Amino acid sequence: MTRPLAVAVAGLGTVGAGVLGLLRQNAEIVAARAGRRIAVTAVSSRDRTRDRGISLDGLRWYDDPVALANDPAVDVIVETIGGSEGPARALIGAALAAGKPVVTANKALLAIHGAELAELAAKSAVPLAFEAAVAGGIPAIKAIREGLAGNRITRVTGILNGTCNYILTQMRERGREFAEALSEAQKLGYAEADPTFDVDGIDAAHKLAILAALAFGRPVDFDAVHVEGIRAVSALDIKLAEELGYRIKLLGIASCSEAGVETRVHPCMVPVSHPVATVDGVFNAVVAEGDHVGRVVLVGRGAGAGPTASAVVSDLVDIARGRHTPVWGAESFSALPSVGMERHSGAYYLRLMVVDRPGVIADVTGALRDGGISLESMIQRGRAPGEAVPVVLTTHESREAAMREALARIAALDAVLEPPALIRIENP
Template identity: 80%
Template sequence: MTRPLSVGIAGLGTVGTGVLTMLRENADVIAARAGRSIAVTAVSARDRTRDRGISLSGLRWYDDPVELAADPAVDVVVEVIGGSDGPARALVEAALAAKKPVVTANKALLAVHGAELAAMAEQTGVPLAFEAAVAGGIPVIKALREGLAGNRLSRVTGILNGTCNYILTVMRERGREFTEVLHEAQKLGYAEADPSFDVDGIDAAHKLAILAALAFGRPVAFDAVYVEGIRQVSAVDIAFAGELGYRIKLLGIARRTDAGIEARVHPCMVPLSAPIARVDGVFNAVVAEGDFVGRVMLEGRGAGAGPTASAVVADLVDLARGRFTPVWGAGSGALSDAPSVPMAAHVGAYYLRLMVVDRPGVIADVTAVLRDAGVSLESMLQHGRSPGEAVPVVLVTHETGEAAMRSALARIAALDAVLEEPALIRIETA
């Protein structure tokens, strides 16, 4: 009889206990698909006394996760501690050095240190698996690295943060402002007490850096990702977006261009006709475009104990079967050295909302600035008149360069009739 695969789990929070629960409750299904049973035999966490709602009796306990990696009876180390450094990084490095396969759900660790960790895994000849690091239960890593392996991918676009998607959905459905909806999301457990990583786009940027590395076969480059969050999106912008035929989503976009790889996270206006525009609430979605397959979209729950545990266990099943591929889909010698394209080189259409004093000549002044910057207008929207009072004016541009748009924006903001910082949102047509 084949020996069970012995697993050590470091981190017994929501995800860690979810993995332990799934391996126990679905043991028969998992064993059939893995070709042998998969059993957790050792764990590591900070607090031994905490009630996690699941029995830990019979499991070896390590206060120091690095000691877990040294346990000779552990075949595979599962890291669900989190964080780009500290115990999580030390554990993964120790496990790889000990030639033990690692399964991690840690997007921050991979985004920041993925290049070095991939080199360690390649040098020691052991797998580093991370299906759970991006989009929870959606099998996007396997899709990009294996299912679409025969394609040259041109673009990957995703709703990669459920907290932001939930906030933007509720703002649209109820006409409420960002701060109010954020507080509600925190009460419901959809947002952390400190929501910065989510609402400022950092979490999505970590995930996009990983997807871009996989899609374009190059080392992960988190520092090259342009990041902008959703704090400045207002209810009035969401209402105008609907009137113009768009929805506002925080998207991560990685695109191959003639100049190199473009990677950016920011709020976007997407047409109502685009499938990704209809992905609401806490759901995530990823769209990949390949030369032979065309466009593929995957959608599902991007976080939570169940979905993330599902992805971790999928990696464990692969390891039990002896299946694994290089971290970024190819060996280091075959990876691309395509440069990163700066955000200033981006070309696209823009939505611009101004709060201006309603008086003759204001729009002429604004359009003159745009004309001088080489920015062409597609349409303008203004409702009613309020002479001498503040009114919103919306301008939609044709495709133009980011650098030109930013230059024009600075000049427009300096006009005395413009009463607050202009709102700028990029338009994505697909």
């Protein structure tokens, strides 16, 4: 009989405990698919006394997670500690150096140190697997790295953060402002007490950096990702978007052209007909576009114990079966450069609060005209002479640098009462 695959789990939070629970609950079906039993035999966590809702009896316990890498009875390390530095990085480095395969859900670590860790994994000829690092239970990594391996991928678009998607959904469905929707998300456990990584787009940017590396065969480059969050999106913007035939989503977008690779995370207006427009609540979506397959859409739960544990176990099954794919899906990297956000070209939504008086619209459109920006539509409802009124403009395709210059000129007008709201329109 084949010996069970002995697994050590570092970090017994939501995901780590979820992995133990899944492996026990679905032990028979996992063994059938892996060709051998997969058993957790050792764990590491800071608190031995915490009730995690699952028995830890009979497991070897290490206070120092790095010690797991030196346990000769451990075949595979599962890292669910999190964080781009500290114990998680030390453990993965030590495990790979010791020739042990690693499965991780750590998107921040991979986005920032992925190139270094991939080199270490290649040197030791062991897998570094990370299906759980992007989009939770959605098999986005395998789809792009393996399922679409025969395609030249031109674009990957994703709703990559369930917290932001939940907040934007609540703002649209219930007319709530950002702060109120965020507070509810925190009460329900969808947002952390400090929601910075989520609502400022950093979490989504980590995941997009990973997807871009896989899709375009280039080194992971988190620093090249343009990042904006959703704090500035208002209920009014969401209502106006609906009237214009759009919905506002925080998207991660990676595209490849002859000029290079563009990676950006920011709020977008997407047509209601686009597949991601109807992905609501805490759900995630990944849309990949290949030259032969066309558009592939994956939708599912992007976080939580069950979905993330499902992704971790899928990697463990691959390791048990001896399936070993290069970390970034290729033996060599392309030399495609990164394209800065200033070179982006697209359509824009612009909302202004202005004093209702003669000549204001002429001043605004003059600033856009001087920047070579062509208007597609304008909305101004009602009159309130001498008072503040909203004015909404949408543009035809324009250069980002030109739009930024025009926006600075518009913001400086004395009739413009607050910083202009700008949201990019995606019409794929």
